[in-house]
Amino acid sequence: MGQNQPNIVFIFTDDHCEQALSAYDPSRMSTPNMDRLANEGMRFTRCYVTNSICGPSRAVIQTGKYSHLNGFFRNGQSFNGDQQTFPKLLKKAGYQTAVIGKWHLGTTPQGFDHYDVLVGQGPYYNPPMITEGEDGEPVTLPNTGYTTDVITDKTLAWLREDRDSTKPFMLMYQHKAPHRDWKPGPKYLNWLDDVTIPEPETLFDDYATRTRSAARQTMEIKTHMNARDLKLEPRGNLNDEQWEVWNAAYEPKNQAYLRALPNMTEKEIIQWKYQRYVKDYLRCVKSVDDGIGRVLDYLEEAGLARNTVVIYSSDQGWYLGEHGWFDKRWMYEESLKTPLLVRWPRAIEPGSVRDEIVSNLDFAKTFLTLANVKVPSDMQGRSLETLFRGNQPENWRKVFYYHYYENPGAHNVARHYGVTDGRYKLIHFYELEGEALDDWELYDLENDPNELNNLYGRPEVARIQRQKLNQIKNLRERFQVPETDPVFERRRRR
Numbered sequence: 315m316g317q318n319q320p321n322i323v324f325i326f327t328d329d330h331c332e333q334a335l336s337a338y339d340p341s342r343m344s345t346p347n348m349d350r351l352a353n354e355g356m357r358f359t360r361c362y363v364t365n366s367i368c369g370p371s372r373a374v375i376q377t378g379k380y381s382h383l384n385g386f387f388r389n390g391q392s393f394n395g396d397q398q399t400f401p402k403l404l405k406k407a408g409y410q411t412a413v414i415g416k417w418h419l420g421t422t423p424q425g426f427d428h429y430d431v432l433v434g435q436g437p438y439y440n441p442p443m444i445t446e447g448e449d450g451e452p453v454t455l456p457n458t459g460y461t462t463d464v465i466t467d468k469t470l471a472w473l474r475e476d477r478d479s480t481k482p483f484m485l486m487y488q489h490k491a492p493h494r495d496w497k498p499g500p501k502y503l504n505w506l507d508d509v510t511i512p513e514p515e516t517l518f519d520d521y522a523t524r525t526r527s528a529a530r531q532t533m534e535i536k537t538h539m540n541a542r543d544l545k546l547e548p549r550g551n552l553n554d555e556q557w558e559v560w561n562a563a564y565e566p567k568n569q570a571y572l573r574a575l576p577n578m579t580e581k582e583i584i585q586w587k588y589q590r591y592v593k594d595y596l597r598c599v600k601s602v603d604d605g606i607g608r609v610l611d612y613l614e615e616a617g618l619a620r621n622t623v624v625i626y627s628s629d630q631g632w633y634l635g636e637h638g639w640f641d642k643r644w645m646y647e648e649s650l651k652t653p654l655l656v657r658w659p660r661a662i663e664p665g666s667v668r669d670e671i672v673s674n675l676d677f678a679k680t681f682l683t684l685a686n687v688k689v690p691s692d693m694q695g696r697s698l699e700t701l702f703r704g705n706q707p708e709n710w711r712k713v714f715y716y717h718y719y720e721n722p723g724a725h726n727v728a729r730h731y732g733v734t735d736g737r738y739k740l741i742h743f744y745e746l747e748g749e750a751l752d753d754w755e756l757y758d759l760e761n762d763p764n765e766l767n768n769l770y771g772r773p774e775v776a777r778i779q780r781q782k783l784n785q786i787k788n789l790r791e792r793f794q795v796p797e798t799d800p801v802f803e804r805r806r807r808r
């Protein structure tokens with residue numbers, strides 16, 4: 315393996331936000347192993363996703379192209395794996411490629427020497443996983459244990475035993491956690507029981523100051539969490555042994571809640587649900603952090619750490635109660651942003667922080683340039699390698715284009731697109747429940763970081779508004795966004 319082809323370990327989670335990663339925000343929990351990547355490497359403060367939803371984000375990463383070019387707009391679609399992807403190009407260039415854990419693109423992974431992936435979303439316990447059978451066809455095999463640990467164990471087994479040590483490798487180590495319904499592992503069922511997690515300022519948001527879309531979503535902690543989310547009806551597919559441990563942890567807490575419930579105010583019930591939800595979410599993250607620690611330790615032991623680029627990211631950000639919500643999808647900050655940490659001792663200055671606007675659109679090109687593979691001209695985004703090396707790239711993007719398509723759909727977030735420069739953000743909501751909208755929102759994040767004060771149409775922002783409208787037009791042209799929404803399932807009322 316030459317110095318010119320570093321190993322790549324891409325650690326990926328589902329729905330993990332910066333608010334639950336202590337290198338970004340230490341107020342709710344500590345994530346020492348993720349923080350290790352930040353302290354020994356580089357932390358990006360503005361990593362935006364192009365379409366804040368699970369499958370589409372994964373398709374963007376595979377292809378380096380926006381949803382309208384890779385064809386995967388919304389969950390439930392099947393990814394066309396016959397198209398050009400970065401793992402195929404790395405494999406061709408001599409890399410050994412593997413994906414272990416959550417895949418969630420509907421079709422069998424292509425471009426990998428080894429795959430071992432969850433079926434769809436996969437459960438939190440005892441996940442069946444799909445791998446290549448001896449005949450070369452996909453085969454689904456059972457597993458016992460907590461899914462986060464199962465994925466980590468398989469990752470370590472591949473690194474230790476199955477990897478061809480004569481080749482550089484690109485490993486995608488991808489967790490289901492901390493996706494809904496936030497089932498913690500056995501080790502952390504009672505962790506955080508005796509603390510109170512701080513509430514976000516906007517937990518009781520009434521949406522009065524924005525256009526109609528915000529009030530018409532269905533992702534409120536108050537209204538839309540079900541008994542399974544809240545672990546009031548929790549068994550799922552746990553086996554007897556797992557259930558005994560689980561029930562011993564939750565049953566006393568549930569009984570105390572049910573006893574208190576008749577005398578609780580509506581506000582107190584929301585607060586209880588918030589604590590239950592956020593603690594379970596943080597518990598799921600904690601097991602991921604432990605797993606990352608084990609993988610980082612292995613890289614040290616094996617002498618691989620120095621020339622291995624370790625990347626940590628998630629498919630999008632997430633609402634930990636901000637605006638009263640759980641889930642993602644919006645172009646508002648919490649779900650537009652995703653964590654991005656990169657450690658590469660050979661090139662990255664420890665403890666460095668970059669504020670440039672970067673994106674999951676950039677990952678494919680980045681992996682190719684790191685491997686010294688020629689980047690195809692039809693990939694969008696830009697390589698981050700220059701930033702990794704601490705240099706200032708020329709003409710880095712100042713403004714970013716976002717586009718969300720999944721409506722009608724889960725949690726009823728309107729179709730919308732927009733641009734942001736990190737300070738000002740302009741959003742156009744254009745379709746909700748089959749009805750055409752023409753709603754605009756403009757925010758000044760410096761003076762209104764919670765995005766509560768829609769400035770669109772106000773005289774004091776006229777110049778900014780014109781500038782942002784132009785940027786939308788220009789970026790749509792540059793990225794070849796079709797004039798009209800191309801989603802095949804369009805059900806606009808006629």
Ligand code: CA
Binds near residue numbers: 328329368369629630
């Ligand atoms: Ca996700």
